[in-house]
Amino acid sequence: MIACPVLSLPNLNSTASTSEPNSEPQARKLKSSSQLNRWSRARAIRSGRKLDRSGNQSGQAVAGVKSPPPPPVHFQSTESSVSLETEKTSDGVEKTAGKSIYMISDGTGWTVEHSVNAALGQFEHCLVDRGCAVNTHLFSGIDDVEQLMGIIKQAAKEGAMVTYTLADPSMAESAEQACKIWGIPSTDILGPITEAIASHLGVSPSGLPRGAPGRNFPLSDEYFKRIEAIEFTIKQDDGALPKNLIKADIVLAGVSRTGKTPLSIYLAQKGYKVANVPIVMGVELPKTLFQVDPEKVFGLTVNSVVLQAIRRARAKSLGFGAEVRSNYSEMDYVREELEFAGRIFAQNPAWPVIEVTGKAIEETAAVVLRLYHDRKNRCSMPRISKRY
């Protein structure tokens, strides 16, 4: 058996909830800084909550768990600190450097993963230089309490924090109580928003994860619309089938390497049928581009220096010949082509032109959809509204 990225561990089904973990949880050493303290205080004061999460809180038995894992009684001194460097444990298993975040879900786990990723974006300043390396571990489809307890036990051993999305209130409760007993910092990602929506609607949540037998509506019309949008968008990619531009919700136009394809795909995943039309100097654009509703056409532009760098890398990776490469990525050509695109955009003033330099696809998509919905709804407050 090859070593796991963090720690190999015994088969869950035979050990979960019934025996003590092989080694005791590590004591937590919290690196603290005055900056963190200031920030924590500010948040604690604002929220009226306490930040303190010291381990080993005395807890009651976990509700819903037949045999709760015993709380840690003592700590092994050999494992008493969380090291940021790779080290080998006594059984030769390599432990990966960095702190761990466990993400547990009774469904796909994409919501907890998405939220943790977004929150980690707030720590890029230290993640990039590995000053605070982080390992995330996603456990999806966790639908019984034994599995859940096994994972939380492992989190305790590893000194990880635990985040979870568990629709079944008794599972969520078990997770919370077990983390309390074991002194593990934990966050219920969807609990608070589900609770707030329940109050707002005056309706209680189903408590069933997606795909559970009691859930009767797994695939909605909106779902099939999204699938259709993806298929449409792939077929229309890179100027294919210009006759069908009329059927698109959104049309993207721009020179090569402005991110039209990944942007189209991202928007398609959100349910929009997207066509993209490449602007190439000397190649006539399809007439249909000027016949469709100009409010659905978006121009993409990018800084010429950045574009040249991207194109050079691209030409190299595709193994273009020297002649093609110079045409494609030389500065004069890049500038001229961007100017050519600029003239087309100027002739079509109803098309918004979006500068994509340094923007992630997700960010450009947000701008496109904001404009798309603004124009469609003529609201003075930019918003994207949906009905459920």
Add this chain to the structure above:
Amino acid sequence: MIACPVLSLPNLNSTASTSEPNSEPQARKLKSSSQLNRWSRARAIRSGRKLDRSGNQSGQAVAGVKSPPPPPVHFQSTESSVSLETEKTSDGVEKTAGKSIYMISDGTGWTVEHSVNAALGQFEHCLVDRGCAVNTHLFSGIDDVEQLMGIIKQAAKEGAMVTYTLADPSMAESAEQACKIWGIPSTDILGPITEAIASHLGVSPSGLPRGAPGRNFPLSDEYFKRIEAIEFTIKQDDGALPKNLIKADIVLAGVSRTGKTPLSIYLAQKGYKVANVPIVMGVELPKTLFQVDPEKVFGLTVNSVVLQAIRRARAKSLGFGAEVRSNYSEMDYVREELEFAGRIFAQNPAWPVIEVTGKAIEETAAVVLRLYHDRKNRCSMPRISKRY
């Protein structure tokens, strides 16, 4: 100006934070049920928090806001109830039926949207029959406090609840305080998890939204890997370029309409290079499919009755002729083709076969990735690990 889906409203910049809203917020009528009460109590007891969110809490001035909006002093009786039916306000603007959820973000807003959608999945039992119709409104790129206050003011008028992801602590604080003052239920989606990660890492968050000037690392290597994966996956779609199967991370094989294309695209968005190979009776499969590492090949199968229904709808929408249609979607043919695929799967026992009937693409993707990472890491506990 065409009517907005909910309410048209005056230009924000001229009115936000400086004048009272045009009409006062509506009194909240909370539909309550004994089921909801039981559920709320259970959660409140578990979390040690109070569910009570009654409006008009006396609040202090909003920190970080130059001139906080005055708290509502009185309610107009003409707008005092939240109706679930469409109605017209005095200025002829149509109000949409259902309760509103405002989603405010200083970035793209995809995290708050994703979380609210996931939470709404818990209310499908009443959303489907419109027993509790919901309208969501996404406000992305909200980076100044005046805009923020304008939106919260509008939420108050509309009787909406507010959810937000705001990286800047003073913006988050302003939102929280304003919602308190105005008696609006509000949820900070990313605050708790960011706070927990800060404690865990011993590092304070940057407080800067993605793309803000102080953020220097907008596009990581992982980001470019994802873009590359999307481009690879589109090129490989539907059996194109079988020579390149070797370069794929994941290969999907299945008969037509088992969801290979949207599943490939979804996995590509997560950074995996995916190739998909259609299984068609009478058509030889590419030899490379049997030469690549069998651990990266996944078979997809589906219930024959469901497949026939999907294919019939597909054939109709594509306008297939009668002969093609019968071959493609007649029951005998569908069954035979599935059996043909089944024999290929049986001959390649290392390929896991996933039954996709009734599964959303996201759910199948979760299964594929769980198996993919399990096999790669040989962990006894199924997890998907990543380093940051």
